[in-house]
Amino acid sequence: MSKFLTASIGRKFVMSLSGLFLVVFIAVHLGLNLLLIFDNSGDLFNQGAHFMATNPLIKIMEPILGLGFIIHIVWSFFLEYQNWKARPVKYAKKNMSGASSWASRNMLVLGGLVLVFLIIHIINFFVKMKFTGDPLLAEVTINGEHMHNAYALVSSAFINSAALGVFYILGGALLGFHLSHGFWSAFQTLGLNNKHWLKRWKVIGTIYAILIAVGYAVIPLYFMLGLYK
């Protein structure tokens, strides 16, 4: 196995598997957050958030998820460095646009920007909910259960700052671009591809990327446009 992980193909497997793991997380995360726009009392979202914060299985998954992110990110820098070294003298004139997509050539840039977004996102919500707390998170009681008012924190953030909303829409778009290449690429790396599936994976990947980008844009837009009223 050590041989496998030091080989170029093995290393790519790590990127691919961690990436697919994050793909699943992103979908779950979006599903949960969409609860924000289906119940403007906030109860539904608060219940969802409470479930995620208390369920033992999710608790186990949380550090694994963190690890997934770290592996995917750290590994990408390492691999990119390896790849960068493979061409010590660069070309003076490049014209790669016809041969490959911009996203595929700039996964590190896209991933890096998503990472910046992620850090701000975590500081904005996750850290407050989990560690520091916030006045807006004052406890509410739904169906006799006490929980944080996560809805208040999120909704007021978007209602009060259009800039934050735009920032989130951009973040979603970046993620979408990242996935437009990352999704099918993961299957290619795992060897789960052939001449038929190449097209299929790409279609599925594109649809997924658009759903994620649109899905994550809908939430801030919902609050920015005042649809919650």
Add this chain to the structure above:
Amino acid sequence: MSILDSKIPEGPLAEKWSKHKAAIKVVSPANKRKLEIIVVGTGLGGASAAASLAELGYKVKAFCYQDSPRRAHSIAAQGGINAAKNYQNDNDSVYRLFYDTIKGGDYRAREANVYRLAEVSPNIIDQCVAQGVPFGREYGGLLDNRSFGGVLVSRTFYARGQTGQQLLIGAYQALNRQISKGAVEMYNRHEMLDLVKIDGKARGIIARDLVSGEIKRFGAHAVVVATGGYGNVFFLSTNAMGSNGSAAWQCYKRGALMSNPCFVQIHPTCIPVHGDQQSKLTLMSESLRNDGRVWVPKKKEDAVKLQKGELHPNDIADEDRDFYLERRYPSYGNLVPRDVASRAAKERCDAGFGVNSEGKAVFLDFKYAIDRLGKGVIEARYGNLFQMYEKITDVDPYKAPMMIYPAIHYSMGGTWVDYNLMTTVPGLYSIGEANFSDHGANRLGASALMQGLADGYFVLPYTIGDYLADEIMTPMADTNAPEFAEVEKDVKDRIEKLYNIKGSKPVDYFHKKLGQVMWDYVGMARNAEGLQKAIDMIKEIREEFWKDVRIPGELDNLNPELEKAGRVADFFDIGELMARDALDRNESCGGHFREESATEEGEAKRNDEKFTYVSCWEYKGEGVEPDMHKEDLVFENVKLTQRSYK
């Protein structure tokens, strides 16, 4: 005894090879390890020989001027490889392949060699399949065959339009396997510049490392030359830019005889020469003639308009088109053999009916086939070729006829070898296109690949043992021996001489001039006066070359101009010998057409009474006329008849 002992075994034709194999000596495995063999060239012949000899246990050193053995020009062969497998149940047999080859070669090849070639041909296909060559197959999973020009059975195996490439990759894989085992030492980007003999035997070569410019010595117990043909003497040919006759020519200068040098094949379907900037001609597969119709305009005024670009070929009505092959050869039509088709095209163009701006092209029209079969069928058959044609000429052959013209393609002549493929220098072997042995005066389509692999896989590995068995006590060649030093000095002197001319004109200037003379006088139609003129003109150009060539760059660095200069210097000599040989052979046979020896209708006329021999030229020194020896060809199994395609 003459210096020519062909060593053809006694006995019935079909038993000669097996009897010979049983009679020749074999080297024990323990002794093979002590014997070194140099193989120069890594095309089908060289790569297959180097791999097979290494598998047997010999220590092999292999050389190629390219950056990889895989790039040898065998790779460019398109159509296929013949083998007498009779998989199609169409009554093919070893004898039939033998007969077709002898007849196709216009009765100027050795019966025994050709029969052996046909005999081992089935083994080649087995070998290639085992190596993983992806031959074309039927839906049932068995191998498919194609038909090819000049024969009545379907015996050509193919891998799309890239058969040469796939066979070479097969041989290259086998070679790589031996390189990885350390059994073959591979020298890429090395060019053989001379042969070293010790006590009259071939014991090594001098080669130039093309990257560092270093002149190196390599010793061995035997040297195998598999360096292909000399078609580039014409400057424009379908050969690769680097293909050259120099290694074989150095062997000639060191005592190996050169046979039938005037036999070169001119392929009828090449993309015509374009302007004066052209560097190389591209072949369009012979298979196109299966569905394309060859024509020129009937009216000269139409031809003139076409030449000026004032008329589109599609605007010429059918009744104003001269389908001259169908007119002259009603029974074979567009499928006459290569030499006949080439000469007919030249005849029309010389008469002023050529259709491109230079007046040196004829049409190959698929309109009729598309009307008959539909575009889809034609696309499935020739899609790749049509695409290639369009990329080069910017003309869409689905909409307008292709333009084609004959071009130099293959050299049937080459180093003289005996039945063991050994030259007149003991220990020096010549295989594949480099030797003269199997194709007579004209080679059939899909037979070059067959010969290269037959020699390399199945003939040389046996026959070389007969010589090496007596060499087991000979120590490794000492490259410090005075013989090596002497030849190395010759090589260095020659390179320095060339380099120090510091004239005013690049090598290509002279090469183009030589090529023009060769094409005009030693090309498709030859006559005594023209050949004599060619000899004189070549001498003049050579003299000018040695006075005025400019070689830039350094001696101790990669220097393509220096490489070219050395090759072109030899081309002058090869060209002259070709003209001399053509002058001697006052008959028309195969690719060699002497205007003095033609029927009333202008068809080729052989003269069996006087010319049923192989001409074998012996080098007599710089500026001295070579001697000619004759190996009489004896036909015990076939009856000589005049070829007719009417």
Add this chain to the structure above:
Amino acid sequence: MADKILKKLKIKVWRQKNAKSKGKFETYTIENISTGSSFLEMMDILNFQLIEEGIDPIAFDHDCREGICGTCSLYINGRPHGPDTEVTTCQLHMRKFKDGETIVIEPWRARAFPVIKDLVVDRTAFEKILQAGGFVSVNTGGVPDANTIPIPKDDAEESMDAAACIGCGACVAACKNSSAMLFVSAKVSHLAKLPQGKVEAASRAKNMVSKMDELGFGGCTNTQACEAECPKSISITNIARLNREYLRARISE
């Protein structure tokens, strides 16, 4: 259809005396080139001109000039084999360029392909990869009849698709990571699709990939640039097959 004359072109080309020296770009002017000439014929004319001017001609690799030997390289205007698809540099024609244009010519750039001189690079790395396992271990002779093992036509065709690789290195040159995965996967696929090659499929994949990594090629990030620039349109699905073969080989260790 009719050929035109490009009156004037500027050729900006990488000049480097040898492997050790530092190179730089030089710009030359060339006049009256027919659009019907091939790119390498243009280079010949330029070299002819340089020799007459007493300048060392530009070294570049080329041989068959019909797109099959894989010798020619050249990174032209930012693309391997220049601005056309499914062609090698020797098949590229001048009609793809405009009068007055500056054409930038660079060698293949990769750590594993060091420059030898000017535009000539050393592709020995490809040789070493193939020597590591790109073959079927059979000796000459003693093999079964060619029709002993039927091979489904589709498998043979797929094998042939991969075997069409000419080993030119455009995939490496095109890849932003200088990865050789398309080259390696083409050879692995060519043999893996045939029963004769299956026997050694596992060790072949392992040995060739190890050698590839050792020689300093980058990793594959599936940008597909290799496929787009491959003169023989070798598909990246071969890379998926290599990934699969490799995984299988390592798992069964």
